[in-house]
Amino acid sequence: MSPDQPVVDAxxxxxxxxxxxxxxxxxxxxxxxxxxxGNDARLDSLxxxxxxxxxxxxxxxxxxVAITLVDERAMSQSKSPFRTLxxxxxxxxxxxxxxxx
Amino acid sequence: MAANTEREAIVWRGSxxxxxxxxxxxxxxxxxxxxxxxxxxxVVALEADFSPAAIAALLALIEHGCVVVPLLRSARGDRQRxxxxxxAQHRLRISETEDWxxxxxxxxxxxxxxxxxxxxxxxxxxxxxxxxxxxxxxxxHDAVPxxxxxxxxxxxxxxxxxxxxxxxxxxxxxFNTLSNGATLITxxxxxxxxxxxxxxQSRAEVLPASPTFLRLLLLSxxxxxxxxxxxxxxxxxxxxxxxxxLKRLRESFPNAQLLxxxxxxxxxxxxxxxxxxxxxxxxxxxEGIETRVVDGILQIKSPSTMLGYLNAPSPFTEDGWFVTGxxxxxxxxxxxxxxxxxxxxxxxxxKVYPSxxxxxxxxMANVEAATVYGEAxxxxxxxxxxxxxxxxxxxxxxxxxxxxxxxxxxxxxxQVPVKVSVVGRELIGExxxxxxxxxx
Numbered sequence: 082m083s084p085d086q087p088v089v090d091a092x093x094x095x096x097x098x099x100x101x102x103x104x105x106x107x108x109x110x111x112x113x114x115x116x117x118x119g120n121d122a123r124l125d126s127l128x129x130x131x132x133x134x135x136x137x138x139x140x141x142x143x144x145x146v147a148i149t150l151v152d153e154r155a156m157s158q159s160k161s162p163f164r165t166l167x168x169x170x171x172x173x174x175x176x177x178x179x180x181x182x
Numbered sequence: 183m184a185a186n187t188e189r190e191a192i193v194w195r196g197s198x199x200x201x202x203x204x205x206x207x208x209x210x211x212x213x214x215x216x217x218x219x220x221x222x223x224x225v226v227a228l229e230a231d232f233s234p235a236a237i238a239a240l241l242a243l244i245e246h247g248c249v250v251v252p253l254l255r256s257a258r259g260d261r262q263r264x265x266x267x268x269x270a271q272h273r274l275r276i277s278e279t280e281d282w283x284x285x286x287x288x289x290x291x292x293x294x295x296x297x298x299x300x301x302x303x304x305x306x307x308x309x310x311x312x313x314x315x316x317x318x319x320x321x322x323h324d325a326v327p328x329x330x331x332x333x334x335x336x337x338x339x340x341x342x343x344x345x346x347x348x349x350x351x352x353x354x355x356x357f358n359t360l361s362n363g364a365t366l367i368t369x370x371x372x373x374x375x376x377x378x379x380x381x382x383q384s385r386a387e388v389l390p391a392s393p394t395f396l397r398l399l400l401l402s403x404x405x406x407x408x409x410x411x412x413x414x415x416x417x418x419x420x421x422x423x424x425x426x427x428l429k430r431l432r433e434s435f436p437n438a439q440l441l442x443x444x445x446x447x448x449x450x451x452x453x454x455x456x457x458x459x460x461x462x463x464x465x466x467x468x469e470g471i472e473t474r475v476v477d478g479i480l481q482i483k484s485p486s487t488m489l490g491y492l493n494a495p496s497p498f499t500e501d502g503w504f505v506t507g508x509x510x511x512x513x514x515x516x517x518x519x520x521x522x523x524x525x526x527x528x529x530x531x532x533k534v535y536p537s538x539x540x541x542x543x544x545x546m547a548n549v550e551a552a553t554v555y556g557e558a559x560x561x562x563x564x565x566x567x568x569x570x571x572x573x574x575x576x577x578x579x580x581x582x583x584x585x586x587x588x589x590x591x592x593x594x595x596x597q598v599p600v601k602v603s604v605v606g607r608e609l610i611g612e613x614x615x616x617x618x619x620x621x622x
Contacts, residue, residue, distance in 0.1 A: 098579065098582075098583055101583045101587065102583060102586045102587055102590060118398075118401060118402045119374075119375060119402045119403070119404070119407075120375045125373075125595075126394070126398050126530065126561065126562065127529075127530075127562070127595050127596060127598075127600075129561070130559065130561055130562055130565060130600055131586075131600050133561075134565070134600050134601055138601075151559065151560045151561050152560060153560070155401075155560075156397070156400065156401065156427070156430065156560060157430065160403070161401050161402065161403055163401060164403075
């Protein structure tokens with residue numbers, strides 16, 4: 082499944098905002114393989130929380146839908162949706178679909 | 183301390199340090215302290231992190247009768263202010279490469295609690311804790327009653343030094359481990375992968391950690407990438423735990439007991455017993471410890487309670503109970519920690535004072551007023567949020583970036599607001615401030 086471009090754009094714009102706040106060595110790229118959590122991740126836990134909140138805000142602005150990415154559902158998935166940028170994108174799409182988009 | 187053996191006392195950066203090494207090392211430290219002319223009851227700021235030299239120095243300082251102020255070497259903030267509050271007379275700094283440097287400071291150490299220690303001839307420990315005043319409070323302990331509970335022998339379990347060196351939890355880990363002849367396993371950093379790698383390599387049996395870290399660990403699936411089967415006890419504390427996270431932990435650590443601890447810089451870590459592995463209810467007690475709940479707030483009377491604060495009024499009731507400020511629910515003998523009654527925001531176990539962050543935001547150009555409040559977040563417990571009224575209108579997204587950058591330059595990262603909203607000027611004033619407690 083190739084991701085929906087408006088969702089990718091929203092997430093990229095969240096990353097742009099995040100990169101403006103981060104120190105240069107922490108900045109994120111925008112390819113789906115980028116690790117968000119685990120050994121290869123550049124973000125610390127606060128960086129991850131900031132990214133998640135920014136993505137929620139961008140989705141709200143662009144789709145008019147309030148999604149919550151960190152909830153019991155995200156916590157209970159056997160494969161964390163926050164492994165990579167790609168898995169995060171899939172998870173955002175899933176949530177948007179649940180909202181009947 | 184179980185001395186004179188080849189038993190492993192500390193694992194640091196992949197190397198093992200025996201009790202025999204530790205025994206020799208702290209004796210060497212004592213002679214260094216003596217040659218430096220340190221008298222008993224000197225107040226010494228020990229700037230370090232978990233390492234063999236730091237632990238040996240800590241033991242030597244206490245044995246020498248000093249008052250130790252453990253400080254994290256890497257901590258940001260106004261170090262001079264910390265020395266001033268502690269009235270520190272010396273600073274012993276142990277570097278990342280275990281080099282050391284002992285220098286005099288200007289402190290007078292004439293506070294009445296220090297006088298009390300002098301009269302008793304006892305060593306002391308000063309631990310900083312969070313308060314509502316906006317400045318950390320320095321709790322002065324008599325080290326003798328504080329460390330007395332470690333005389334009772336407990337199982338000698340290999341324990342991860344996860345909690346911080348300058349926190350009551352970290353100090354408790356050191357003494358609990360070493361007094362039982364067990365092994366303290368230090369970690370390179372506190373990421374899930376580094377901690378899990380240390381557990382796997384050193385076959386750690388006890389993991390004392392915060393709920394935030396444990397949630398992060400579960401989210402990162404580190405438990406599937408490392409062999410954590412050696413873990414017998416997962417000990418959590420410092421912030422409220424959710425039952426959902428506890429259930430997930432149960433599944434990920436099927437062979438481990440899940441135990442909640444209750445401790446504060448002011449009273450030490452108390453013996454506690456969870457109702458069951460999957461319960462957030464706990465019984466707090468142990469030798470000579472009494473608890474009562476007044477107006478929903480837990481109060482404690484314990485022989486290991488601090489003498490008092492250096493820089494804040496007495497938090498004791500007239501009849502000598504320490505008012506913890508922790509709101510609790512009660513069910514028979516069991517308690518459930520609901521959170522702090524005060525408006526402190528607990529971000530992953532780190533405390534944030536709204537007023538401190540508001541002050542920094544209000545120093546920005548074009549900002550009229552700011553209100554900072556916490557919002558529950560499953561990952562970090564809480565996140566810091568800010569509502570800001572502007573003088574002249576500005577693009578909200580760009581302003582949020584500007585605010586975060588401004589705060590990052592001036593505050594530790596956990597204090598920087600994650601959510602920023604711009605509100606109308608009509609919200610300024612009394613009602614604006616009230617929103618912090620009523621709407622967050």
